Amino acid sequence: MSVESSELHRSQFMRDVMAETPDGERLVRCLQCGSCGGSCPNGPDMDYTPRAIFAMISANRRDDVLKSNTMWCCVSCYLCTVRCPQEIPITETMYTLKRMAIREGRATDGDAPALARTFTSFVEKYGRSFELGIATRYLMLNKPMSMLKSAGMGMGMFARGRLALRPTKIRQTEQLQAIINKARDISKQDIGSGGAS
Amino acid sequence: MKYAYYPGCSLETNSASYDVSARAVMEKVGLRLDELDDWNCCGATEYFTQDELVATSVIARNLALVDDDHDQLVAPCAACYLNLKKVDHLMCSHAAMNAKINQALSAGGLQYKAGRVQIRHLLDVLYHDVGEAALKAQVVQPLNGLRVAAYYGCQVVRPLDGFDNPEYPMKMDEMFAWLGAEVVDYPVKAHCCGGHLTQLSEAMSFELIRRLLQSADDYRADLILTMCPMCQLNLDAYQGRVNNYFNTQFRLPIVYFTQLLGVALGIDMKKLGFGKELVAAEPVIRAKLEGQTAGASA
Numbered sequence: 001m002s003v004e005s006s007e008l009h010r011s012q013f014m015r016d017v018m019a020e021t022p023d024g025e026r027l028v029r030c031l032q033c034g035s036c037g038g039s040c041p042n043g044p045d046m047d048y049t050p051r052a053i054f055a056m057i058s059a060n061r062r063d064d065v066l067k068s069n070t071m072w073c074c075v076s077c078y079l080c081t082v083r084c085p086q087e088i089p090i091t092e093t094m095y096t097l098k099r100m101a102i103r104e105g106r107a108t109d110g111d112a113p114a115l116a117r118t119f120t121s122f123v124e125k126y127g128r129s130f131e132l133g134i135a136t137r138y139l140m141l142n143k144p145m146s147m148l149k150s151a152g153m154g155m156g157m158f159a160r161g162r163l164a165l166r167p168t169k170i171r172q173t174e175q176l177q178a179i180i181n182k183a184r185d186i187s188k189q190d191i192g193s194g195g196a197s
Numbered sequence: 198m199k200y201a202y203y204p205g206c207s208l209e210t211n212s213a214s215y216d217v218s219a220r221a222v223m224e225k226v227g228l229r230l231d232e233l234d235d236w237n238c239c240g241a242t243e244y245f246t247q248d249e250l251v252a253t254s255v256i257a258r259n260l261a262l263v264d265d266d267h268d269q270l271v272a273p274c275a276a277c278y279l280n281l282k283k284v285d286h287l288m289c290s291h292a293a294m295n296a297k298i299n300q301a302l303s304a305g306g307l308q309y310k311a312g313r314v315q316i317r318h319l320l321d322v323l324y325h326d327v328g329e330a331a332l333k334a335q336v337v338q339p340l341n342g343l344r345v346a347a348y349y350g351c352q353v354v355r356p357l358d359g360f361d362n363p364e365y366p367m368k369m370d371e372m373f374a375w376l377g378a379e380v381v382d383y384p385v386k387a388h389c390c391g392g393h394l395t396q397l398s399e400a401m402s403f404e405l406i407r408r409l410l411q412s413a414d415d416y417r418a419d420l421i422l423t424m425c426p427m428c429q430l431n432l433d434a435y436q437g438r439v440n441n442y443f444n445t446q447f448r449l450p451i452v453y454f455t456q457l458l459g460v461a462l463g464i465d466m467k468k469l470g471f472g473k474e475l476v477a478a479e480p481v482i483r484a485k486l487e488g489q490t491a492g493a494s495a
Contacts, residue, residue, distance in 0.1 A: 020249070022291055041389050045401055073401070076242050077389035078355035082363045091356065095245045102247065111397050112246070119243040123255070127237040129206035138396065146399075153434055153475075157211070160473045164210040171235050175305035176258060182304035183254040186297050190250075 011060035020191075021089060021096045029086035030054040036080035036090050042073040050080060050090055053097075066106035071097040103191075114142050124180060127170030132163050198326060200317070201267035202230035203259060205277040206238050207426035212274075214470025215426060218455035219273050219319055221469060225462050226327045226335065230271065233262055239280040242392065253294070254301035256284040261307040263314045273319040273455075275352040275425035276392075282316040282357055318353050320424050320454065321360040324368045329375050337463025339377035343485045345457070346383040346418035347373060348409065350428045354387055363387070369422060369454055376461040381416040385409055390431040403442045406431050410439065410447040419481055420450040422457060429453065433474050450478035457482070 010018075010028070018024035030051075037049025047068040048056065056065050074094040081091045101107040118138040122130045135154075139147045157163045170176065208216035223230050236259050244252030259281065263270055272278040288295040288311035295311050302308055323332070347369040355363045364387055370380045385408060394402035409432060413421050423429045433451040440447055451474060459469040460482065471479045 022249075022287055022294065041391075041405055042401055072397075075351075075389050075392045075394055075405075077351035077392075079351070079364075079387075079389070081356040095242075095249070098246045099248065109397075115393065115396055116243040116246040120240065120247065123238045123240060123244075127235075128209070129238045129241070131206075131211055135396070149438070153438065156475050157434060160475070161213070162211045162473055168209060170237050172305075175307075176237050176255070179254050179258055179301050179305040179307070180251055183250040183297075183301035184248060186300060187248050187250045190297075 011058060013060045013062040013065070014057050016100070017057055017093060017096055020099070021093050023087075023089045024093065024096070026086060026088045027054065027057070027093065030058075030088060031086060033085065035083045035085065039079045039083050040073075041077060041079070042075065046070045046073045050094075054088075063106065065097065066101040066104060067108050069109055070094070071101065072107075072109040072112045074098075111142050114138060122167065124177065125173070126167045127173050127176050128168050130164070130167035132165065133167060198227075199229035199231060199267065200269045200271040200322065201263050201314075202232045203236055203270055203272045203277055203281065204232065205272060205274040205426070207274055207430075212426035212429060212453075214456060214473045215273055215429070215453040216470075218453055218459050218464075218469040221464050222323070222455050222459050222462065225459070225464060226323070226331065228322070228326065231267065233259060233270070236262060239277045241276045241280075250297055250301065253284045253287060254298050256280045257288070257298045257302055257309050258305065258307060260285060260314055261302055261309040268313065269315045269317055271317050271319055271322055273424070274427075275318075275350055276427065278316065278318045279352040279357075285311060285314065285316060286357055288312075318360070318424070320353070320368055320372075323455075323458070324372055325360065329371075332372070332462075333375050335463075336376055336461050338461055338486065340373065340457065340461050340486070341377040342379075343457075343482065344379045344381050344417060344419045345373055346381050346413040346416060346421045347386060347454075348383065348413075348421050348423050348428060348432075349387045350423070350425045351387065351389050353424060369424065372454075373422065373457070376458065378457075381413075381418050383412060383416060383418070385412045390425075390428045392427055392431075395431060395435055399438075399442065402431070403435070403439050406435055406439050407443055407445065410436065410445075410449055413449055414447060418449070419485055420452050420457075420478060422454045423451055424454050429474075433476055436476055448476055450474055450476050450481050452478045452482075460486075 034051045037043045037051050071094040078091050102113050115138050240255050349366045354366045361368045373380050391402040391405040429451050456469045
């Protein structure tokens, strides 16, 4: 069967994931070999291994995939990606699933999206990351109990001069913000029209 | 030889010892690092979780800032290195992406010509551009007697075709063998430290860290060499909590490869950022090197 004729049978979910992932068209090549799940350091903690996720994408099980914890277990180590015999961009697909889950309100794990938002809010304001600010804001709002556990380590880091109390700021924050706003506008149009890359 | 230098946010404070040792070593071997003016955070993995075009455009601003006097950009941090490299690669291979990123950049009056800047990791530069003969010739304090585990982590060696093997890299092993160290087998050398997972799940992240410490301990390494701020943070700063969690007694110093390279080249340890680790490295290194060629690091 040629790729062209199989296109007719592709699920809508599959088309959406492919459109939003660079080299996403390779998703159709998946052989269900399972090298990805077997290579994953966090495979045992996933609701479904990446292999199963690819089968589910193909079967249009959008809700099950986007509500799963699979992509939130991904630590972007790219071992699956370099081992995939079909050169499917697996880690990048996990990023796509994270974005879709957040956008469509299906993310069941709130911590990872909160950490991402907190991190980037500092980057947007200062142009640089600010560890102390990120950690305290994120932990306070999401994991207040773990602040105590982190306190000892934080003091150790502070005592050795490894924790800045104030963020550094780049000169051209307005330029960076203009770039971010423009990129966001283009993304919105793309996602509306169903084709990002 | 001169390179544009992208230190990345971690190297400003948390991993300042990587920054000072990288600069000291490069100066010692006669290579120039010119810090990129007004660089911004690469966003690590956190923008990719939210918006791909924002993620890539934020990174691309740094590529666009590299002036005409430089065609190579050196990054010591694994996440920064991969992000810079990934965006250049995407822009070279995906015309639509290239156009959109440049469209976003132009809102800030910038443009980047895909492929113009070559992104290099610091290890690659020291291994290839300085090389075995020149490094060996400059050794003042051989590292004989010191058993080191060379830990590469993920994002320097994967996923893009790079300067070393994506699953069993060897360049750092070779370099420290040149310097006289005993480089132990370290089967988990390119396994993941968990990255930001320590902020999300103790159970998952601590197990990844434990495996890395356990393997180095099994092979009787005196210390672990790293080339990534996130790896150093997870293995060093979290080592105490990992010990509590698993009831283990690991006490392994985690040192940037540039710090120990600096020791071999005879740079004073005070100028290499030692003492900032939570598990002290200096006493271990001094004890093992005692009786070796006198001078240099004392």
